[in-house]
Amino acid sequence: MLKDEVRTNSYKNAIYQNAHLFKDKVVLDVGCGTSILSMFAVKAGAKHVIGVDMSTIIEKAREIVEVNGMSDKITLLQGKMEEVTLPVDKVDIIISEWMGYFLLYESMLDTVLLARDKYLAPGGLIFPDKAHIYMAAIEDGDYKEEKIGFWNNVYGFNFAPLQKTALAEPLVDTVEMKAIVTDPGLIFSIDLYTVTPAELAFSVPFSLSITRNDFVHALISWFDIEFTACHKPIRFSTGPHAKYTHWKQTVFYLQDVLTVNRGETIVGNITSKPTEKNRRDLDVRIDYRLEAEDPHRSTEGCCEYKM
Amino acid sequence: MLKDEVRTNSYKNAIYQNAHLFKDKVVLDVGCGTSILSMFAVKAGAKHVIGVDMSTIIEKAREIVEVNGMSDKITLLQGKMEEVTLPVDKVDIIISEWMGYFLLYESMLDTVLLARDKYLAPGGLIFPDKAHIYMAAIEDGDYKEEKIGFWNNVYGFNFAPLQKTALAEPLVDTVEMKAIVTDPGLIFSIDLYTVTPAELAFSVPFSLSITRNDFVHALISWFDIEFTACHKPIRFSTGPHAKYTHWKQTVFYLQDVLTVNRGETIVGNITSKPTEKNRRDLDVRIDYRLEAEDPHRSTEGCCEYKM
Numbered sequence: 001m002l003k004d005e006v007r008t009n010s011y012k013n014a015i016y017q018n019a020h021l022f023k024d025k026v027v028l029d030v031g032c033g034t035s036i037l038s039m040f041a042v043k044a045g046a047k048h049v050i051g052v053d054m055s056t057i058i059e060k061a062r063e064i065v066e067v068n069g070m071s072d073k074i075t076l077l078q079g080k081m082e083e084v085t086l087p088v089d090k091v092d093i094i095i096s097e098w099m100g101y102f103l104l105y106e107s108m109l110d111t112v113l114l115a116r117d118k119y120l121a122p123g124g125l126i127f128p129d130k131a132h133i134y135m136a137a138i139e140d141g142d143y144k145e146e147k148i149g150f151w152n153n154v155y156g157f158n159f160a161p162l163q164k165t166a167l168a169e170p171l172v173d174t175v176e177m178k179a180i181v182t183d184p185g186l187i188f189s190i191d192l193y194t195v196t197p198a199e200l201a202f203s204v205p206f207s208l209s210i211t212r213n214d215f216v217h218a219l220i221s222w223f224d225i226e227f228t229a230c231h232k233p234i235r236f237s238t239g240p241h242a243k244y245t246h247w248k249q250t251v252f253y254l255q256d257v258l259t260v261n262r263g264e265t266i267v268g269n270i271t272s273k274p275t276e277k278n279r280r281d282l283d284v285r286i287d288y289r290l291e292a293e294d295p296h297r298s299t300e301g302c303c304e305y306k307m
Numbered sequence: 308m309l310k311d312e313v314r315t316n317s318y319k320n321a322i323y324q325n326a327h328l329f330k331d332k333v334v335l336d337v338g339c340g341t342s343i344l345s346m347f348a349v350k351a352g353a354k355h356v357i358g359v360d361m362s363t364i365i366e367k368a369r370e371i372v373e374v375n376g377m378s379d380k381i382t383l384l385q386g387k388m389e390e391v392t393l394p395v396d397k398v399d400i401i402i403s404e405w406m407g408y409f410l411l412y413e414s415m416l417d418t419v420l421l422a423r424d425k426y427l428a429p430g431g432l433i434f435p436d437k438a439h440i441y442m443a444a445i446e447d448g449d450y451k452e453e454k455i456g457f458w459n460n461v462y463g464f465n466f467a468p469l470q471k472t473a474l475a476e477p478l479v480d481t482v483e484m485k486a487i488v489t490d491p492g493l494i495f496s497i498d499l500y501t502v503t504p505a506e507l508a509f510s511v512p513f514s515l516s517i518t519r520n521d522f523v524h525a526l527i528s529w530f531d532i533e534f535t536a537c538h539k540p541i542r543f544s545t546g547p548h549a550k551y552t553h554w555k556q557t558v559f560y561l562q563d564v565l566t567v568n569r570g571e572t573i574v575g576n577i578t579s580k581p582t583e584k585n586r587r588d589l590d591v592r593i594d595y596r597l598e599a600e601d602p603h604r605s606t607e608g609c610c611e612y613k614m
Contacts, residue, residue: 002461012462039464063468154309155319157346161370 001097002036004246010236011097014127014227015040021125021229022046026088030081030096030115031108035061035074037095042073050091051076052084052115081111081118090121101172102250103133103223104272105307106280109190110197126192130226133188134239137208137258137266138179140217144253147171170284170305171251175220175240181260182208184239187221187270201273208266216258216266219286221250252305258290259297266290275306282307308404309343311553317543318404321434321534322347328432328536329353333395337388337403337422338415342368342381344402349380357398358383359391359422388418388425397428408479409557410440410530411579412614413587416497417504433499437533440495441546444515444565444573445486447524451560454478477591477612478558482527482547488567489515491546494528494577508580515573523565523573526593529556559612565597566604573597582613589614 002008015022015037022044029038032051038061041049051061051074058078065074077084094115100107116126151163185206190199208219222239238247258266268288275281284307289300309315322329322344329351336345339358345368348356358368358381365385372381384391401422407414423433458470492513497506515526529546545554565573575595582588591614596607 002466003457008462034466034469036462036464040462043463060468060472064464064466067465067467150310155315155343155347156350157343157371158374159309159341159371160374161367162341165367 001246002034006236006243006245007097008036010225010227010234011037011095011127012040014230014234015044015095017232017234018230019044020231022093025092026050026090027093027095028052028086028091028115028119030094030112031098032061032076033057033097035065035076037097038074038076039065039068039070041093041095042070046073046093048088049074050086050088052081052086053078054080081115086119089119091119091124092121093125093127094120095127099131099223099225099247100280101247102170102221102272102282102284102307103131103190104200105250105282109192109200110279112192113195113197116192125229127229128225128227129192130228131190131192132186132224132226133221134184134223135187135206135208135219135221135270136180136184136240137182137210137216137260138175138218138220138251139181139214140175140179140251140253141215141257144217148253167253167255167303168305170307171253172248173251174244175249175251177240180220180240181212181214181216182210182266203269203271203273205269206267210260210262210264210266213261216254216260216290218251218253219266219288220252222247252284252286252303254286254288254301254303256299256301258299259292260290261293261297264290264292308553309341313543313550313552314404315343317532317534317541318344318402318434319347321537321541322351322402324539324541325537326351327538329400332399333357333397334400334402335359335393335398335422335426337401337419338405339368339383340364340404342372342383344404345381345383346372346375346377348400348402349377353380353400355395356381357393357395359388359393360385361387388422393426396426398426398431399428400432400434401427402434406438406530406532406554407587408554409477409528409579409589409591409614410438410497411507412557412589416499416507417586419499420502420504423499432536434536435532435534436499437535438497438499439493439531439533440528441491441530442494442513442515442526442528442577443487443491443547444489444517444523444567445482445525445527445558446488446521447482447486447558447560448522448564451524455560474560474562474610475612477614478560479555480558481551482556482558484547487527487547488519488521488523489517489573510576510578510580512576513574517567517569517571517573520568523561523567523597525558525560526573526595527556527558529554559591559593559610561593561595561608561610563606563608565606566599567597568600568604571597571599 405415
């Protein structure tokens with residue numbers, strides 16, 4: 001994760017370029033991992049940083065903080081956010097790198113919101129504080145054949161049951177810009193100051209305008225992240241138009257292939273909600289309808305995915 | 308895994324080309340996964356195949372066997388080998404794809420040996436039945452700097468504690484032939500008919516002859532697999548000289564860089580044993596000594612790894 005330069009440099013810039021916000025402040029790093037964000041905050045002038053992580057990585061984080069001479073500035077606590085005892089009642093700033101694939105898969109956002117409600121002082125800041133999910137449609141015939149068609153004949157056998165599974169599993173992969181056949185559509189935005197955990201289960205419409213005559217094999221999704229508290233706002237994107245990040249893009253293959261013409265629209269609805277078994281897993285459902293000039297090409301369908 | 312063609316085609320050829328061995332036989336597939344090997348055995352004429360796997364993948368395997376019309380020939384059991392009740396006392400042939408990275412990491416070989424001792428009829432066959440582990444030394448300056456040197460300066464901080472961790476974690480990666488600076492050395496062979504679980508913890512000497520003047524940053528390991536019961540013996544290799552497999556090679560970075568000349572030898576000892584906590588994890592220790600013409604270049608060291 002540290003090797004994802006887009007990610008880490010965005011946090012670094014957001015913190016270093018806004019030392020005036022961090023000076024003498026108490027900062028909480030939710031899911032601190034190796035403590036890199038905590039150390040950024042100390043270097044930006046924070047009075048004290050508290051890092052919390054469930055993982056045993058916290059032991060390594062302690063060693064790292066020690067060799068960087070920051071043990072007196074950073075307190076590292078291993079445990080769940082709802083169970084650890086913080087050495088302060090309130091914090092001035094929450095920093096966290098909580099984003100998962102498709103923004104919300106295996107994300108720690110619930111934990112950040114819990115920390116916000118319990119510990120953030122009135123007027124306190126959250127880094128980052130905005131997230132936006134986008135969609136587009138892609139032509140992906142070759143790769144879909146390789147990923148999905150493969151199961152039609154596996155060393156002479158019919159593996160259709162695994163084909164069904166493969167279709168229901170969104171693929172995290174790098175999508176080339178040239179594969180995109182629609183304008184991007186913003187489908188969901190999150191304001192970390194106000195969003196509630198319940199609102200992270202969403203069902204929203206989308207409308208994607210076709211930009212060229214082509215075929216559509218899949219819908220894709222990505223997200224942008226904003227640090228709006230910064231003097232000069234900092235934003236990074238995990239979209240196909242932006243520099244590579246480890247989040248890549250998320251590909252939802254459709255059962256059918258759509259034949260689309262420039263100027264037409266794919267409309268639909270996307271629902272995403274935590275699964276009942278595990279709040280960090282997601283059930284995603286996409287309903288779509290192609291409104292084509294030639295009614296013979298018009299089609300609709302729905303696909304369900306498990307992440 | 309099904310997409311590893313070297314692997315799956317080796318099993319397919321070993322079974323299909325030896326239908327005379329499978330005809331009317333009772334076969335046990337240890338860790339059957341999606342049941343591809345079980346179906347190979349049925350197609351080769353087996354009377355009955357029993358597939359055992361702990362994973363819920365067995366539910367998908369049942370669907371796959373069903374759509375391929377083999378439900379009457381294949382019995383699939385979910386559970387641990389030591390706990391499931393087989394519908395027969397003895398089997399004629401055991402087939403299994405049990406190999407892990409570095410052959411033994413997360414391998415199912417223990418389970419295969421348990422099945423052998425409990426169920427294999429006298430004179431019964433094991434597919435595959437031989438495995439061989441090899442080593443060589445490589446020049447890998449650029450990549451070692453990227454993987455290990457990286458931790459010296461992470462966004463301005465010293466991450467030495469993670470460097471130590473990175474050095475202790477063997478890397479599974481594709482090594483180019485041109486990186487190899489020694490002859491390969493065979494270090495350990497396993498005969499599946501006779502080996503005992505205790506013998507899978509081994510400590511053996513190695514001796515690697517340097518083939519050109521270069522530097523040595525790491526030792527690597529790979530394995531070959533043999534089906535010697537075949538009419539025409541079938542063997543595949545996971546070495547850097549052979550076609551890509553998902554096992555790739557295993558890279559053990561050394562703390563030091565050795566400066567070596569053609570004709571010199573790196574001698575040493577490699578110890579591999581299951582960890583106390585989990586028999587499928589490994590503690591590996593490599594002791595090495597370079598015997599150089601110029602005594603100033605002679606050096607020795609030892610590194611410990613956790614897999």
